Amino acid sequence: MNMRFLVNYGRTFTILLLLFPFLGVSASYLYLQYEETKKDIVEIVQDNILNKKHELLDIYVKHLRREFGEDFIRVLQNSEKARNQAEKELSLMKNSEVQYLYLLYIDDKNHLRYLLDTTEGINEKGEFKQRFIPQKSIWEKAQQKMLPEVTAQKEIDKLWISMAYPIVIDKKTVALLGIDFSHQEYIKINKTLIPLEHIYLYSAIFIIVMLISAMVQLWIYYTHRKKSFIDPLTGMFNRQYLNELMKKYSIDSFQILLMDLDYFKKVNDLYGHDAGDEVLRTVSRRIQSVIRKDDILIRYGGEEFLLLISSEGREAAVGLAERIRQKVNADPVSLEDCQLNITLSMGLNPFPDCSKNFDQAFKIADQGLYKAKSLGRDRVEVYDEVYEEVNGLQKTYDVKEALALENIYCVFQPIFDTKTLELDKYELLIRMKDTKGNVIKPAQFLPAIRYTQVYIKLVHIVLEQAYEALSNNDIRLSINLDLQDLFDDELLELFLDTFSQDLSLAQRLTVEILEHEERLDLEPISERLAKLWELGIKVAIDDFGSGYASYQYILNMKIDILKIDGSLIENIHENKSAQKIVKSIQTLASELGIETVAEHIETKEQFECVKDLGVNYVQGYYLGRASSDFTDTFLVEQ
Numbered sequence: 107m108n109m110r111f112l113v114n115y116g117r118t119f120t121i122l123l124l125l126f127p128f129l130g131v132s133a134s135y136l137y138l139q140y141e142e143t144k145k146d147i148v149e150i151v152q153d154n155i156l157n158k159k160h161e162l163l164d165i166y167v168k169h170l171r172r173e174f175g176e177d178f179i180r181v182l183q184n185s186e187k188a189r190n191q192a193e194k195e196l197s198l199m200k201n202s203e204v205q206y207l208y209l210l211y212i213d214d215k216n217h218l219r220y221l222l223d224t225t226e227g228i229n230e231k232g233e234f235k236q237r238f239i240p241q242k243s244i245w246e247k248a249q250q251k252m253l254p255e256v257t258a259q260k261e262i263d264k265l266w267i268s269m270a271y272p273i274v275i276d277k278k279t280v281a282l283l284g285i286d287f288s289h290q291e292y293i294k295i296n297k298t299l300i301p302l303e304h305i306y307l308y309s310a311i312f313i314i315v316m317l318i319s320a321m322v323q324l325w326i327y328y329t330h331r332k333k334s335f336i337d338p339l340t341g342m343f344n345r346q347y348l349n350e351l352m353k354k355y356s357i358d359s360f361q362i363l364l365m366d367l368d369y370f371k372k373v374n375d376l377y378g379h380d381a382g383d384e385v386l387r388t389v390s391r392r393i394q395s396v397i398r399k400d401d402i403l404i405r406y407g408g409e410e411f412l413l414l415i416s417s418e419g420r421e422a423a424v425g426l427a428e429r430i431r432q433k434v435n436a437d438p439v440s441l442e443d444c445q446l447n448i449t450l451s452m453g454l455n456p457f458p459d460c461s462k463n464f465d466q467a468f469k470i471a472d473q474g475l476y477k478a479k480s481l482g483r484d485r486v487e488v489y490d491e492v493y494e495e496v497n498g499l500q501k502t503y504d505v506k507e508a509l510a511l512e513n514i515y516c517v518f519q520p521i522f523d524t525k526t527l528e529l530d531k532y533e534l535l536i537r538m539k540d541t542k543g544n545v546i547k548p549a550q551f552l553p554a555i556r557y558t559q560v561y562i563k564l565v566h567i568v569l570e571q572a573y574e575a576l577s578n579n580d581i582r583l584s585i586n587l588d589l590q591d592l593f594d595d596e597l598l599e600l601f602l603d604t605f606s607q608d609l610s611l612a613q614r615l616t617v618e619i620l621e622h623e624e625r626l627d628l629e630p631i632s633e634r635l636a637k638l639w640e641l642g643i644k645v646a647i648d649d650f651g652s653g654y655a656s657y658q659y660i661l662n663m664k665i666d667i668l669k670i671d672g673s674l675i676e677n678i679h680e681n682k683s684a685q686k687i688v689k690s691i692q693t694l695a696s697e698l699g700i701e702t703v704a705e706h707i708e709t710k711e712q713f714e715c716v717k718d719l720g721v722n723y724v725q726g727y728y729l730g731r732a733s734s735d736f737t738d739t740f741l742v743e744q
Contacts, residue, residue: 366475582615587620648669679712688716
């Protein structure tokens, strides 16, 4: 079974699954970021504490010098009274963050000995002249460098950091003040960081929980959605799936084959609905065994099946339909009491791209099915005549003949600035003459030759004319491309090759895109249009305002110009609703920095009306007719 639509959900689930390792790394990264932030904060606090103590020690040493003179170390060594006073004053610098605070002097053998110690505990207090044996090298470094040194005390549980502060006299370190900061201070700092740690932790947990929740919800949605798209009797897709499919894919991606079981009502009437259900299951299995994986089989109605055939040309589609027909009626369907010979009538629409939407394309296939039944059933009918009867399309042969007779040519229609009535640019339009000399407009012959080499030859003519006109004249030009042309790699490459030769020409070119309401896969459209923007080519949306898709384009991509649909202009001077719609388009365009063009201006009243509404540019027979010589244009009123 083709899961073209549901595969999008499968891909989404796979992507979410692949996100797990990424989120694991993200969570680890968040934790590392926390640790780094924590380290930075601790260092800032540590530096702040040390700087304050450093200032206090400076003040204390200056005080000793004032009180006992420059040789205060020797005075303290020789006077117990002086030591008691100095120790008492030193103890004033102690607070909850300081565990130990002491003054060491250097003896004749360069050993450190206690001179003052503010420690209160008798067993911990260093006695006068008691040797101080350091566990860290900071004391020797501070003594030699004559600068304060700091170290972390990881080996001692009670301590956090220690600082050795040298006392220098006559460019020689004669003593060292020592401060050991309590580990409790470090614990306090960590406690203040607990909320920050929780933020990082909860963020990581939240991300992972949300991902798991999203996967569970997506899986539930996926399984339920899948069931809603399946016909419970045959296991094939149903009409709801068709509706969803047409939202995501253009009808011109397929050929339409409509199939109907012949005389199925008699099966239900004579053998009962259980027998009818078995016939439907058997037929659906037989059809499924013939079609390819890219074809989509849908149970469209009671005994109707719709097959969307991946486009490979008319002959291939007819061949597939014949194989299905032969497979279904090759063997009878076995029931409990009998065997039934079942046949299919089929209607094929090999060119759905010529239809405006799916409903119109389906009606053409349905007319083919009606023709198959009217001709005796058990057959395949391709109702090609509908295209020529309904749309008035010229046959490919007629276009080939016009090419051979050089009856394909281009004309130039001027576009004017609404306010100044100065010429802004020309729109290049293609025309064809038939054997009787009648001028045929492109809407009447282009659909018949699209996707053929004849169409590519016509594009060649348009591009050559555009390139020549821009090369030989200081003008700006506008040409038309159908949206489907952007997805034809050969045509897009031809276009880009032509104008990449001279970017100055490309910058004077505007490409008008005829939008398709049924094709709303905007991402690939934007990617194709980006190739034009890279050359400096402007992009206009033609017939803007004719459908919802128009607004999707300007909402989702950068558009330079909007050409307002001619149906809004036709009676705009009399139609208040049309005026309001055009005014809203103009206001929206102005807000987005997009220029507007009103087409089909054929009367002065129309011109004055769109001018008053603020439309930037106008074109139409009232202002200037299309001519094979772009200099042979005229303006009705200056």
